[in-house]
Amino acid sequence: MPSARTSRTLPPEIRRTAILDATRKLVSEHGAAELTIEEITSAADIAKGTFYLYFKSKHDVLVALRDRLAAEILADHEAALAALPPDDHTGRLTQWLRLAIESRVRRASLHDALFHSGHAEPAAARGADSHIAMLARLLEEGATAGQFDIADPELVATLLYNAMHGAVQQVLAQPDDKIERLVRAVQDMAVRAVMPLTVDTRRQRGQ
Amino acid sequence: MPSARTSRTLPPEIRRTAILDATRKLVSEHGAAELTIEEITSAADIAKGTFYLYFKSKHDVLVALRDRLAAEILADHEAALAALPPDDHTGRLTQWLRLAIESRVRRASLHDALFHSGHAEPAAARGADSHIAMLARLLEEGATAGQFDIADPELVATLLYNAMHGAVQQVLAQPDDKIERLVRAVQDMAVRAVMPLTVDTRRQRGQ
DNA sequence: ACCTGAACACCGTTCAAGT
DNA sequence: ACCTGAACACCGTTCAAGT
Numbered sequence: 405m406p407s408a409r410t411s412r413t414l415p416p417e418i419r420r421t422a423i424l425d426a427t428r429k430l431v432s433e434h435g436a437a438e439l440t441i442e443e444i445t446s447a448a449d450i451a452k453g454t455f456y457l458y459f460k461s462k463h464d465v466l467v468a469l470r471d472r473l474a475a476e477i478l479a480d481h482e483a484a485l486a487a488l489p490p491d492d493h494t495g496r497l498t499q500w501l502r503l504a505i506e507s508r509v510r511r512a513s514l515h516d517a518l519f520h521s522g523h524a525e526p527a528a529a530r531g532a533d534s535h536i537a538m539l540a541r542l543l544e545e546g547a548t549a550g551q552f553d554i555a556d557p558e559l560v561a562t563l564l565y566n567a568m569h570g571a572v573q574q575v576l577a578q579p580d581d582k583i584e585r586l587v588r589a590v591q592d593m594a595v596r597a598v599m600p601l602t603v604d605t606r607r608q609r610g611q
Numbered sequence: 612m613p614s615a616r617t618s619r620t621l622p623p624e625i626r627r628t629a630i631l632d633a634t635r636k637l638v639s640e641h642g643a644a645e646l647t648i649e650e651i652t653s654a655a656d657i658a659k660g661t662f663y664l665y666f667k668s669k670h671d672v673l674v675a676l677r678d679r680l681a682a683e684i685l686a687d688h689e690a691a692l693a694a695l696p697p698d699d700h701t702g703r704l705t706q707w708l709r710l711a712i713e714s715r716v717r718r719a720s721l722h723d724a725l726f727h728s729g730h731a732e733p734a735a736a737r738g739a740d741s742h743i744a745m746l747a748r749l750l751e752e753g754a755t756a757g758q759f760d761i762a763d764p765e766l767v768a769t770l771l772y773n774a775m776h777g778a779v780q781q782v783l784a785q786p787d788d789k790i791e792r793l794v795r796a797v798q799d800m801a802v803r804a805v806m807p808l809t810v811d812t813r814r815q816r817g818q
Numbered sequence: 819a820c821c822t823g824a825a826c827a828c829c830g831t832t833c834a835a836g837t
Numbered sequence: 838a839c840c841t842g843a844a845c846a847c848c849g850t851t852c853a854a855g856t
């Protein structure tokens with residue numbers, strides 16, 4: 405039998421994806437902080453130096469993974485949005501929030517590891533921007549249809565998104581039924597945030 | 612002149628505080644990720660090994676600093692709360708939100724470095740809990756006084772706190788006048804989240 | 819053109835010795 | 838009782854050589 409090893413060459417895109425996949429697995433198991441380049445390369449079955457042919461640094465591969473995850477979640481949300489009835493804007497908003505929470509809960513361990521330990525940048529660089537933009541679009545459409553009353557859709561979207569996102573993180577450490585209560589609470593806050601106020605209610609608001 | 616160096620001994624609490632202060636300065640200047648134990652010890656004018664007589668690890672000193680900051684901010688908020696008129700619960704809530712945002716903006720660089728780069732734990736471990744508890748107290752007091760309508764004060768506090776906290780972070784990268792708009796938007800969302808709904812408004816909410 | 823892995827540099831942590 | 842700083846261990850990154 406021949407002792408010469410077969411070529412280890414692979415098309416760059418395939419190799420790159422393999423490295424990302426290995427990283428994803430390791431990060432969702434042990435978190436990003438303890439992750440080692442050597443763990444990645446041995447999981448991906450390549451030499452240590454090969455890693456640096458595909459990524460500039462450890463930070464770089466985590467950013468790439470984070471972007472891939474953000475894009476995945478965004479696609480999820482787009483699909484969910486497209487499936488919702490076009491005219492019931494309140495229903496669209498509340499359903500979207502439920503789906504956003506659930507998709508985030510589903511990816512909890514990977515998401516937490518990437519967004520909250522070790523290599524997180526300011527939220528703006530976190531891929532949250534595109535998600536907030538989508539929510540803002542929902543709000544604007546409802547406002548245009550005359551169903552919502554929103555002074556600044558972009559800001560309200562930022563607030564609602566962060567309320568949801570931060571609270572999920574906080575609640576995730578807790579028993580399962582809390583998630584359902586969170587969904588309801590977020591939906592209620594969102595509905596209150598966008599609903600037209602009657603003259604009577606306006607008076608009650610004070611200031 | 613004597614060549615013997617004078618004793619370098621200091622009371623433990625003083626030394627510990629000096630190390631924390633040096634760390635604080637360095638972290639708010641360069642962030643936590645690039646921070647080096649050697650930078651800390653030379654800024655605090657001690658030997659490298661001395662650091663480990665006071666803190667178990669680099670992570671440990673950052674946690675201690677984070678806790679000190681959280682306690683500082685909490686005290687700020689308590690003082691602000693005590694100064695507010697006791698009966699106007701809507702005013703207490705909106706003023707509290709303004710003060711919380713402003714105190715957080717004031718400590719922006721340190722806060723970001725500690726909470727968002729390198730060594731952040733889940734939000735629950737972040738010192739946010741006591742802040743959320745304070746906000747929940749505000750909400751409960753308003754509900755007890757019959758001025759607020761809140762199904763789950765603890766959850767609403769979590770949501771509002773995260774809305775505010777996340778959005779500040781997001782807006783901080785932007786020009787100054789955005790902060791004022793953020794304050795108003797947070798206040799508006801909070802008021803809407805807690806106001807009693809008229810029968811008329813309830814009908815509009817749907818589901 | 820793609821891959822290897824030994825060598826290097828840096829830094830967190832330890833520990834035997836000092837006042 | 839508190840402090841020192843050289844030594845150690847670990848791991849991210851580089852680079853000369855291999856197919």
